[in-house]
Amino acid sequence: MTGTTETNEKKGLPPSRQAIDDKLRAIIADVLGLDRDHVETFDGDTGLFGHLPELDSMAVAGLLTEMEDRLDIIIDDEDVDGEMLETYGGLLAFAEMKVIEG
Amino acid sequence: MRAVTTWTAPLPDGTQREEAALVFDKGREHRLLVIPPLFDEANKFRRQLVEIMRRLDLSGIDSVLPDLPGTGDSLLPHAEVTLAGLRKAAQAACEDFRITHCFCVRTGAMYAPSSLPGWRYAPIAGRNSLRSLLRARTLAAQERGESETTADLEAQGKASGLVAGGWHIGPELFAALGAEKLPHTQQMVDIDHETVGGSPLWLRAEPDEDPEQADALAAVIAIGLLGT
Numbered sequence: 404m405t406g407t408t409e410t411n412e413k414k415g416l417p418p419s420r421q422a423i424d425d426k427l428r429a430i431i432a433d434v435l436g437l438d439r440d441h442v443e444t445f446d447g448d449t450g451l452f453g454h455l456p457e458l459d460s461m462a463v464a465g466l467l468t469e470m471e472d473r474l475d476i477i478i479d480d481e482d483v484d485g486e487m488l489e490t491y492g493g494l495l496a497f498a499e500m501k502v503i504e505g
Numbered sequence: 506m507r508a509v510t511t512w513t514a515p516l517p518d519g520t521q522r523e524e525a526a527l528v529f530d531k532g533r534e535h536r537l538l539v540i541p542p543l544f545d546e547a548n549k550f551r552r553q554l555v556e557i558m559r560r561l562d563l564s565g566i567d568s569v570l571p572d573l574p575g576t577g578d579s580l581l582p583h584a585e586v587t588l589a590g591l592r593k594a595a596q597a598a599c600e601d602f603r604i605t606h607c608f609c610v611r612t613g614a615m616y617a618p619s620s621l622p623g624w625r626y627a628p629i630a631g632r633n634s635l636r637s638l639l640r641a642r643t644l645a646a647q648e649r650g651e652s653e654t655t656a657d658l659e660a661q662g663k664a665s666g667l668v669a670g671g672w673h674i675g676p677e678l679f680a681a682l683g684a685e686k687l688p689h690t691q692q693m694v695d696i697d698h699e700t701v702g703g704s705p706l707w708l709r710a711e712p713d714e715d716p717e718q719a720d721a722l723a724a725v726i727a728i729g730l731l732g733t
Binding site: 432433434435436457459460461462463464465467468469471472480483 | 633636637638640641643644645647648654655656670704705708709710711713
């Protein structure tokens with residue numbers, strides 16, 4: 404998978420889903436101070452906002468800003484809603500959509 | 506040895522005020538000015554900065570972490586902080602402490618003295634940190650069932666300043682951070698966070714320290730200064 408990612412980046416194609424998934428997990432672990440192994444256990448239905456005590460509005464702001472920096476996307480005010488932050492699957496789908504748009 | 510001293514900092518209006526500075530000062534050849542980031546990242550990174558200074562002291566390098574007016578433990582209201590004022594104060598600290606090199610972190614790069622060689626750790630432009638603060642404010646408003654947009658807040662910030670993330674940001678600081686890019690520098694070397702490794706401390710909810718990251722940063726500086 405890593406090989407595929409490198410090839411894609413060389414061709415200027417958007418990063419693969421796996422690469423976005425990896426980056427997003429790293430961002431969540433960094434921003435929320437969670438253990439990386441714990442974040443690796445997240446699946447699409449894992450609850451985020453309202454489920455993780457670490458994720459308050461200040462942390463959401465940090466999370467979105469880190470996503471912008473590391474995924475090279477722009478997140479507008481109107482993008483941010485409860486659905487996108489509710490589960491890990493929702494946030495990943497949002498990130499993928501933004502990367503493709505960008 | 507670690508000590509707290511005072512120094513005379515200039516204010517934008519031409520007056521001066523006494524501020525504190527944390528120093529590891531044995532009058533040695535290499536003297537490093539340490540410049541923290543703005544806003545909350547300063548609090549999150551302060552313990553780590555002192556850890557780095559402690560390591561540099563053991564390597565034979567003096568270092569100074571001054572409170573610039575309106576930052577750290579300074580009693581000047583944060584609303585009165587301006588980017589020009591921070592630059593002037595940082596420059597004055599260089600002269601006061603006979604500084605030879607500078608180490609700045611994150612948005613510290615926006616007001617580090619341009620005349621000195623040194624290092625910029627994970628530098629970011631001021632507008633990135635403003636964006637994060639405004640986003641925290643719009644999200645908090647959303648939770649209260651109110652509606653605030655980033656565009657409205659930007660207009661308000663430039664016109665009259667605003668409070669975001671608990672920081673009172675004056676109109677001059679707000680406008681300058683929003684408008685100015687990360688300064689270009691030939692003198693300073695950028696250190697990416699990837700070089701240091703681990704989880705970035707400025708992202709944590711609580712201030713923390715990380716011995717391995719402090720080792721890595723102190724090593725980059727010590728090798729640069731001492732060549733060992």
